[in-house]
Amino acid sequence: MSRNPIFERIINQLYLSRPIAYKIIGISRFFITLAVVLGIVYAIGFELDQVRLQKVTFWLDIALDFYIINFIARGIYSLKMKEFLLSHKFEFALILFVLLNKATTHHLDNYIFELLLKSKFIHTRHSNFYFFFVSLCLLFIFINEFAVASRFLSNLTIKPAKLITLSFLSLILAGAGTLMLPAMTTSGGSMPFIDALFTSTSAVCVTGLIVVDTATYFTTKGQFVIMLLFQLGGLGIIAFAVFFSGILGGQSNIKEQMLIQDYLSSDSLKDSIETLKVIFKMTFLIEAAAAVGIYMTWGSGVQFESQLQKIFFSVFHAISAFCNAGFSLYTNNLYEAGVRDAYLLHVIVAATIICGGIGFGAMKDLFSIKRLRERLEKPWMEWKLGTRISIWVSFFLIIFGTLCFWFLEKNNVMSGMNTGQSIISAMFQSVSTRTAGFNTVDFSRIKTSTVLIMSFLMFIGASSGSTGGGIKTSTFFVMLSSMYANIRGKSRIEIGKRELPKEALFNANAIFVFAILINAVSIILLTIFQEKSPLQVIIFEQISAFSTCGLSMGLTSSLDYWSKWIIINSMFLGRVGSLTFIVAISSSKYSKNYKYPSANIMVG
Template identity: 40%
Template sequence: MWKTLGTFIVRRNEIINLIIRRISQINVSIAFILLIYRYGFLLSDEEANEVFRIFDFQFLIYVILFGLRMLFSFDRRDFINRERLELLLTSIIILYGLANWLFGFRLFLYYLYLFSIDNPVNTYQNLLSVFLFIIIILEISKSANRISELKLKPATTFVMSFVILILGGAFLLMLPAMTVQGSMPFIDALFTSASASCVTGLIVVDTATFFTFKGKLVLMLLIQLGGLGIVLFATFFSSFLSSGVSLRQQSIMQNFLSSENLASAKQLLRKVVFITLLIEFIGFLLVFFSWDEELWDTDQQFKSLGEKVFFSIFHSISAFCNAGFSLFSGGMLDEDMKTGRMYTLHFVLSLLIILGGLGFTVIEEVFHPKYIKSRIITPWKKLSHNTRITLRFTFILVVTGIVAFMIFEFEKLRDRTIIEAFITALFQSVVTRTAGFNSMDFSKLQHATLILCMFMMFIGAGSGSTAGGIKITTFVVILYSSIANITGQKNINIERRTIPVEAVNRAFALLMFAVSYNSLAIFLLSITESEKDILQVAFEQISAFATVGLSMGITADLSLLGKIIIIMTMFIGRVGTVTLALALSKKAVSTAYEYPKTHLLIG
C-alpha cells in the first residue's frame, strides 16, 4: 500500500502540488476579502458573527491543505523542519477546532472570560483576525520566490511594488470604517496613501481627527512597509520560511539597500528587519516614557493605557521611518496638547530620525557588538569609508541647521531657556533633512531659513536609509568632484581613496534628474497653484521630492492637478530617480564604438 502510494506521489507530485497551491491561493484570497469586509465596513453584530463563522471554514481548509502538502512531499521529515512555523499554526487550529467540536466551547473565548478581559467577544474576534492575517502573510511570502519567474528588471519590480502598495493603501483608506466622516474621496485617499507609503508626511486632511483607529492603523502599516520596502518584507519572510532567496530577489534588495554586491545584500536581509524592529521597539519605550503628562490638560490626557501605547508605537515607527506623520492635529506644534514644549519627546524623536536616516549598513557597522568595545578608544576603527562620510557629513549638516535656526529664528526662541532653544533647533535641523515633524510654524520663518531648509531637504540623508533626497554620499561626491575640477586635480580623492569615474557619473546623473524634475514640477505647480506664493510652491515641491513632509500650510488647499503633481513627486522621490530611470530605460545595443572628438566651450 505504502509503495503504491509512494509511486502515485512521485508520478502526480507536480500536478497535485499545483492544485494544492491554487486552492490555497483562492482560500487566502477569500480570507483577505472577508477581513476587509469585516473591518472596512460598518457591520452589525449579526453580520460580524456570520463572517467569523466563515473563518472557521477557512481554518479547516488551511489544515487540510497543510496535511495534503505534507502527505505529498518526498521527504516528510525535511518538510516538517522547513515548515515548523506553519506546523505550529496548524496545531493551534486543530486544538482550537477539537475543543469546539468535542466540548462545544470556544477555547480562546473561554480564557478571555476567565481572565475578565473587557469586551471578550470583540477581543476574541480580533485575535482570530490577527491569526488569519498571519496565515495570509505566510501565503503571500511564498509568492515572493516567484518574482524570479517574472521577466522584469529588478528596478521595475521594486517600482511596481510601491505602486501596488500605494493603490492598495488608497483602497483601504476609502473604506467607510477608516474615517470618521464616511468614505474618503479617491484623490485624497491616494494622496494620503502615497504620503504614508513614500514616508513623506504631507497631509490633505487632519490625521488626528479625520481617521478612526482602524484608519490610523492602516497608515502605520503603510509607513512601516514603505520605510522598509514591500519587496524587502516579502523576501525576508520567504527567507524566514527557509524557501531560499533568488538572485533576482537579491538584486532587488541590493537596489533598495545600496549594497556593494549581491552577497552583502543577502547577508544584510535579516539584519535589516531585526535592526528596524529592535530600534523601533526601543524607540517605543523611550517615547512612551517621554510624554510630559504635566503639560496635558486634565480632559486631554490619554483616554487609556492602550491609547498611550498606540500613540507611542505610531510615533516611534513614524520617526524611525522618517515619515513625519503625527496623531496630533498640529503635529509637534499642537497648541491644545502643548506638544511644542515636550522637549524630552523631541530629543527622543530626533535620535530615532537620525538613526533612520543613516542607512542600514551604517547602523550595522556602528553598532556591531564585535567592534563597540574597540571604538571607545578608537571611534573610527574598522569603519568603511561610506560609513565615515555619512556620519561626518550628517554631523556637519545637523550642526549647520542648529546654528542657522538659532541665528535666523532668534526672536522666536527668546521665550525658551538655552537648553529648550537648543533642542528646538536640533529637532528642526534633524527633521528638515528627513522627517516632516514640526515644532515651529514654517509659514512664519525667515526667507533665509526656508531657503536653507530647501537645500538641506534636497540633500537628504544616508543611502539605503528610510529618508529621501539625493543622499549625503551623492552630495559629497559632487562636491569633491567640483573641487577637483576647479583645482585641476586629475583624480577625485576622499580620505586617501579615489572615487571611481562610474560613481561620479552616477552622482551627476542623479543630480541632473533631481534638478530637472523639480524645476519642471515647480513650473507646473506655479501654473496650477497660481494664487500661491512661489516660495510656498517651491518649498512644497522640494519637501515632497525629498520625502520630508514639511509644508508652509498649502497642502490641503492644493488643486486636483496640484495634488497629482505632488503625488508623482513623492513617488519619484521615494523610489529614486535613478531606479525609476533604470526601470523605464531600454538596454543599449552597443557602446563599443567612439566618434571623433569635438571641442565645446564650457562656462
C-alpha cells in the same frame, strides 16, 4: 524487509497523481487566500453588526479549516511527511495551535487563546474575540503565502529597478483602496480617491504631507493602516518579502540576492541577505526602544483616554520617526499644546530620525555585532567610506541647520523659549527638515531666509540607503569633491585615500540634474494651478514633497485637484529615487567596444 503491498500501491497512486494534485492544491490555496483577504477586508473595512460579524467569522473559520486540509494534503503528497513538517515548521506550529484551540472548546467555555490574552486592557465579547483570533491566524497564513510567492521573484525577467518601482506603485494603490473603506474614516463614508491616493503615497513614500487631518479624519483602524504603509514603505515591500521568505524557511536564490543588493547598494552579493537581516533586527530594536522612550516622556501636559491609546501613540510616532515619515496623531503635529513643551521627547524623536536617516549600510557598519567585535579586536579599523561620508556630512548639515535656525528664529518663532529650549528646538527643526517632516514650531511664521535654508537642507535630504529622500548626502558630497578636485586641477576624485570611479560622478550628476528638472517643472505647474499662493510657499511645498520631508507652510490642505497630482508624482519620484526611476524606464544596458576621438568644447 519488504513493504506491505497495499502500502506500496497507495504510494504508487499518490506518486502518479501528484502533478494533478499539486495543481488542485495550488489553485485551492490561491482561492482560499483570496477569499480570506476579501473576508477580512469586508469585516474590518465596514461597520458590521454582531449578526454579520458572526457570519463573516463563520466563513473565515471554514477557510481556516480548508487551509488545514490543504496543508495535510501537501504533506501527504510530498511522500516524506517528516521532512515536509521540518521544512514547514511555522505553518505546522500555527496549525497545531489552531487545532488545540478547537479541541479545547468542548471542555472550556473559552478558547485558550482568549484566556491567555484577556486582561485589564482587553474587554470584548466572545464573538469579537474569536473573530480577532481567526483573523490573526489567517494573517499569519497570508504572511506565509506572501513569503512563498516572493520566492518566484527569480522567475521574473524585469530589471530590479523596475521591480522596485512597481512594488512601491502597487503598495500605494493597495493602500489607497484600503483607506477608501468606510470604517477607515470618522465620517463613515468613503474617502475621495484623490485624497486616499495622496495620503497613501505620502505614507508609502514616507513623506508626511496630508490633505486631511490624520488625527481627526481617520479612525484608529485608518491610523493603523497609515502606520503599516509607512513601515512597509520605509523598509520596502520587496525587502519585507525576501526577509519573511528567509525566516519562514526559504532559501534565497541568486535573483533575490541581486534584487536586495540593488535595493540596499550592498558591497557584495553574498553580503546582501545578511545585511537585510541585520537591518530588520536593528530597525525593530530601535523602533521598540524609541516607543518606550516616547511613552515615558510624553509629559504631564499630554492626556490620553487609556493606556492602550498611549501605547499606540508611542508606537506610531516611534515608527514614523525612524521611517522619517513625519506623520503625527496630533492636528498640529508635535507643535500641539503640551507636546511642544516636552523637550526630552523632542530629543528622543530627533535621535530616532537620525538613526533612520543615516542609511542601512551605515547602520550595519556602526551597530552590527560583527562590526563592533571587529573594531574591538582591531582598534585601528575605520568605518567604511560610505559610513564616514554619511555620518560626517549629516553631522555638519545638522550643525549648520541648527545654528542658522537658532540665529534667524530665536526672536521669532522661538521668542518665548530660554536658551536651552531654543537650542533643542533649533536642533530638532534642523534634523527634521532634512527628511522627517515633524515640527515643534509654527512653520507658517518662519522668515524667508529660514525658508531658503530649510529648502536647501530638504533638497539634500538623508543618506543613501536610508528611509529618507532628497538627492542624498553622498550625492552632495561627491559633487562638492568633484568641484574641489577641479579647482585643484586634479583629473580624479580622491576621498579618504580612495579614488572614486567616474560612474559615481556620472550618477551624482544625473541625480542632481533630474532633481532640479523635476522640481523646476513642478514648481512652474504649481504656480499655474495655485496662482494665489505665495511663490516661497509653493517652492517650499514642492521641495518638501520631492525630498519626502513632509513639512508644509500650510499649502497642502488647500491644494486643488491637479496640484495634488503634481505633489503625488513628486513624492513618488522622490521616494523611488531619481537614479532608480531613470534605470527603470531606460532600455537595457549594452556595451560599446569602440571609442570616438576626443573633442573640446567651451564650458562656462
